Each structure stands twice: as structure tokens, then as C-alpha cells.
Amino acid sequence: MRSRESQRSAEHRRVTTKSGRLVDHHRWADRLTGGVYAARLKQLNLFRNSPSSRHTVSELPSMSALSLNVPWPSLTVGPTLGDSTWDCASEASSRSGTRKNALRDGCNVAAHYDCALAIHISVGIMVGATSRQLFDQLHDAGVRYCLFKSNAHLGAALSGETDLDVLFDGAQIDLVHAILAGAGFKRFPTSPIRSYAGKEDFFGVDGESGRLLHLDTHYRLIVGASYFKNFRLPWEHRMLDTATLDPEHGVYVADPAHELLLLATRAALKLGPPQPVTPKRGASQNMLDERDWLLKQVRLDDVVRLSREMLGEHTALLVEAAVSDGFGRQSLRALRSALVSSLEGYRTYGPIVAEGVRRKRQLQYLLGAINRRYVHAPFGYSRGGTSGGLIVALVGSDGSGKSTLNSSLFSWLTSKLDVMPVYFGSGDGRVSLLRMPLWAIRQVQQRGRSHEARDPQTRMNRPVTWKLVVWALILAREKHLKLDKAAKARARGLIVICDRYPQTQQPGVNDGPLLFSWGESASSIKRRIAAIEAKPYERASTIGPDVVIRLKATPEVAHARKPGENLANLEFRANSVNNLDFPAARRVIEIDADQDADTVLMQAKTQLWTDL
Numbered sequence: 001m002r003s004r005e006s007q008r009s010a011e012h013r014r015v016t017t018k019s020g021r022l023v024d025h026h027r028w029a030d031r032l033t034g035g036v037y038a039a040r041l042k043q044l045n046l047f048r049n050s051p052s053s054r055h056t057v058s059e060l061p062s063m064s065a066l067s068l069n070v071p072w073p074s075l076t077v078g079p080t081l082g083d084s085t086w087d088c089a090s091e092a093s094s095r096s097g098t099r100k101n102a103l104r105d106g107c108n109v110a111a112h113y114d115c116a117l118a119i120h121i122s123v124g125i126m127v128g129a130t131s132r133q134l135f136d137q138l139h140d141a142g143v144r145y146c147l148f149k150s151n152a153h154l155g156a157a158l159s160g161e162t163d164l165d166v167l168f169d170g171a172q173i174d175l176v177h178a179i180l181a182g183a184g185f186k187r188f189p190t191s192p193i194r195s196y197a198g199k200e201d202f203f204g205v206d207g208e209s210g211r212l213l214h215l216d217t218h219y220r221l222i223v224g225a226s227y228f229k230n231f232r233l234p235w236e237h238r239m240l241d242t243a244t245l246d247p248e249h250g251v252y253v254a255d256p257a258h259e260l261l262l263l264a265t266r267a268a269l270k271l272g273p274p275q276p277v278t279p280k281r282g283a284s285q286n287m288l289d290e291r292d293w294l295l296k297q298v299r300l301d302d303v304v305r306l307s308r309e310m311l312g313e314h315t316a317l318l319v320e321a322a323v324s325d326g327f328g329r330q331s332l333r334a335l336r337s338a339l340v341s342s343l344e345g346y347r348t349y350g351p352i353v354a355e356g357v358r359r360k361r362q363l364q365y366l367l368g369a370i371n372r373r374y375v376h377a378p379f380g381y382s383r384g385g386t387s388g389g390l391i392v393a394l395v396g397s398d399g400s401g402k403s404t405l406n407s408s409l410f411s412w413l414t415s416k417l418d419v420m421p422v423y424f425g426s427g428d429g430r431v432s433l434l435r436m437p438l439w440a441i442r443q444v445q446q447r448g449r450s451h452e453a454r455d456p457q458t459r460m461n462r463p464v465t466w467k468l469v470v471w472a473l474i475l476a477r478e479k480h481l482k483l484d485k486a487a488k489a490r491a492r493g494l495i496v497i498c499d500r501y502p503q504t505q506q507p508g509v510n511d512g513p514l515l516f517s518w519g520e521s522a523s524s525i526k527r528r529i530a531a532i533e534a535k536p537y538e539r540a541s542t543i544g545p546d547v548v549i550r551l552k553a554t555p556e557v558a559h560a561r562k563p564g565e566n567l568a569n570l571e572f573r574a575n576s577v578n579n580l581d582f583p584a585a586r587r588v589i590e591i592d593a594d595q596d597a598d599t600v601l602m603q604a605k606t607q608l609w610t611d612l
Helices: 004-013 025-032 036-043 088-095 109-123 131-140 151-158 170-182 236-241 256-270 285-295 300-311 313-324 329-342 351-375 402-414 436-446 456-460 466-491 516-520 524-543 555-561 567-578 597-609
Strands: 014-016 022-024 145-147 164-168 199-205 212-218 221-225 228-233 390-396 419-423 495-499 547-552 587-592
Touching (some): 131 170, 151 285, 164 170, 164 236, 170 212, 199 597, 221 256, 228 256, 236 256, 256 285, 256 300, 256 313, 300 313, 300 329, 313 329, 390 402, 402 419, 402 495, 402 547, 456 567, 466 524, 516 524, 547 567, 555 567
Parallel strands (some): 164 212, 390 495, 419 495, 547 587
Antiparallel strands (some): 014 022, 145 164, 199 212, 221 228
């Protein structure tokens, strides 16, 4: 018989999904936390006699449907951590709603860390979690953090309207990563033109609004001019030690005196060519509004006294002058000169090299913004996917809301991540220069054409004319170029949102090849032309989208949205789309498109989030 300790270990390994399948708890948690969980469990001697997993992580259903059943036993700390026993359930309960540092409270640090991991595993993966749930978990685990700037707009930041700038204790980075993963947040790698040492970007989906929650995590205080921050302020521990609990929102924020001193420092070091300023003002309106708000929270004398302790008498007087005259240009320049001298040991690059790096980043920012808005070339300048690039294909019949969803998903992601849209249809989407003249002529010709002439069954059986051959070959060439661009974008870490996707299962309709009837022709020339046209469509099935979002709308609902279309045609198109198979896709998301647009969009966001 197995010992009681082995039975308890087996209970810890059991993870039950809603489908009733079991997975190996240790292996799943280890992959989730990047090896942290496995290392801690080995120290706790819970890996003994661990059986191999029955299912892999890839076999799990959507993470939003995952529930973890893990008991709360008393964990016996192994010999590497000391001979003490600690009940993480009772400890977590006693700490609920409070934020205590394990070192300050004198409790066992390793046991405190293990409790946080247990909290993380018991909660599981949350898709659509709110920022409130995240900060509750941070409090329960005793994480040292504070929101250190722009707290005048704290409510908007917590709801996802603006970024959340959070300073964490660098000694707790593994713990922070584990808790963020458990709360449904993902780290998106930042492009080199935006990255800084000691800074990471995490994103989650707000379960109430569907907004992206941007957690701008900092382990160092990095400040400087626009486009390139060249200085580190060695004030992290002071900011964390003096953080206070905001009574309205229940999160820890920087002490107002420290925040105002940091604001003045940021405004001074941000001032530099070619920063646009007015003759009397050296800071942006947002900074001036924050200054006015902070002066209502703290006395200026307290800020000056703090500046004297941290920067010296001379610099403290300059801080007082800058805050008093509303961040005037001259006062900020004087403060900047003093700060640059006192922070010489915390400068990343010398002034000449730093200005060159800043100019380069500024140019890259500009080119990236132009590319995102107009060019859509496969080059990233913001943040890529968590596990590399991704191709997402949206398919659906007319009236299913495909174009609306495509536009909404692109707008949702493109402000924060590297996203490239691709239109694979032949209608009103983005048209190549080669096809543009033919497209314009076709639009004119179709204005007076009856709906019967556009019947999909009629189109499948129509005779092949040389006019159609020219159109089909140019369209195939366009699809080939777009497939190349999508494949390159995915390889470079971009998220590609495709409106439609080429296929060969239903030729003549649904973005299938148009010259398929020539494939069986007695003429070798016709067979050759058909083969040339079919090649991009066959290649599309090889490249394949990673995720497919299929919108399934009933013909009646689609007809109500497009009353000019024939009901029988809509029914044919809906059946055709629903019968398409995507063997190369790792997941096909089926969404009921009869629902309102907001509901469809929210479901698409939460489902897609698990794959990004």
C-alpha cells in the first residue's frame, strides 16, 4: 500500500477539467510558470513517485473552461528550507485583504513563496479576469508593489482605459510571473526599439469590458527624454517601503510626496531637444494636471524635505522652484542640469551616444506608425506574440458580421501589439495595384447585375472566358503575395488577422480557385493555366492559419442584415462555409453569429486570447 504522504502527493498531481480528463498537475504548472513551480516542488519533496502525465497541455480545452481541484494541506518544508511546518491555507486567510512583507513579518520566506504558488494553482487560469482579481492575488501572496505614477487617473487605468504602471520588487520576479500567469496575464516580448532593462509588458483581458489591460511592469525606475529613457533612479525600495493603500480602489500606490518628486524629476529629464515646448511651459498638460492633483494630496514642504534627503540641499531648492512655478521651462532646465550631474553613475549611455540612440528610435517609431496605418508590411516595432507569430483567419457567410469583427479585432489589438491585416477576398477589401484597374471595371459592370447572376451555384458552372482567365490569374498572384507576406509576418512574431482564407475544397466559391473546370480539359495549355492558378490555393492549405474563427449565422438572420440578397443564396453560402475543413489549424473557434455584435466580439476576444 502507498503511504499517506504518497497519497497526498497523488492528490496534488490531480487536475480535473470540465470534460472529466486528468492531467499531470506538476507538468502543467511547471510549463505555466517557466520552471519555477517544478523547482519549488522538488524542494518540498512532492515529486516522488510522480507518474507520467496522461494528457499533454496541448490537449486541454480552452483555458477559460479549466477548473483546478487542489486541496489545501499543510506543507512540510524539506531539509533545504528548514525543519518547519506551515499551513498556507490559514496563513493566506489571515493575510486576506492585507499586504505584509514576509521578511518584515518574520515568517518563513520559502513557505510564504510556496503559499503564493498554491494560491496561483488553486485559482487556475482566468481568461477575462479583472484587475481587481489580480491585485487581490498579489495581496494574498505578500507581493511588494505600488502604482508609482499617473495615480490621478487610477480608476481609468484599473478599467483598462490607460496603462497600469506598476513597480515590483525585483527579488520577487518569479513570484510575480507565476501570479500574473494565474490571473490570465501574458507577457508579450517588446521590440528592441521600445525595450528597457528592468521593464516588461503584460496584458490581460478585462472580463467586464473586453478591453486589453496593459500592465507596464517595472523592476527599476527608468526615466529620461522622449523615445529613449537614459537614466535609472535608485529609489525603488523607498517607493515600495512607503507605498500606501488607496482606500477607494484597494491597491497600493506611491506615497504622494515620492510621486510628486518623481514627477518633477521625470519632467526635468524629459525636457530636451527636440521636445516641443511653449516659451513659458516645459511640461505636458498631463504632467501639469498630475502636479495640481498631487499638491492637493501633500504639502510642498514635505516634498522639499524628501528631496533634501535623496538629492541634496541644492537640488531640493531646484525641485521646489520647478513645482512652485508650474514646471516652467527655465526652472526645469536648471533642475535637469543638477539631476544629470547627481545621476551620472546611473546613466545608461553618454550624452552623444544617447542622443544618437534616441534619434534612431524616434525614426523607427515614425516608420512603424506609418507602416501600421498605411503600408501593412510584415515588420514589427511594438510587441509580438507570446509564443511567436500567429495567423488568425475569420470565415463566415454574407451577413455573419465577418468584416465588422475583423475590423474590431484589429482595432482591439493594434494599439498595443504588432498586428497585420490581410484581405484574401476579391470584393471591397484591400486591392493590389495590379488588380485595381480590373476591380474598378468589375465594380461598374456589377452595378446593374441581378442577384441571380451572382448566384454561387451559377458562378460555379459558368463558362470560362479569357476575361475570367485574366482576372483569375491576377487574383491568384495577389493571393500568392499576400500568403508570402502573412507567412513572413508570422515568422517575425506578428499577429496576422485574415479576412477570409483561400481554400481548395469548394472551387469557384468561398475564395476557391476559379479555373478549376480547366483542370480536366483535353487542352494541355488549359490544364497548365488551371494548375498555375491553383498553386497559391494549394499553398494556402500548406501554410494554414493557426486559429480559425468561424461565424455561423442562420440564413434568416443573414437575410435580415442583407435584405437585398437572395435567401437561397445565403443558405448555400452558409452551408458551404460551415462545411469547410482546416486540418492545419490548431484550433477552430465556432461562434454563433446570430447574437448581437458586442456579444460576438466579446466571445471572439476571450476565445482568441488563449492562443495569442
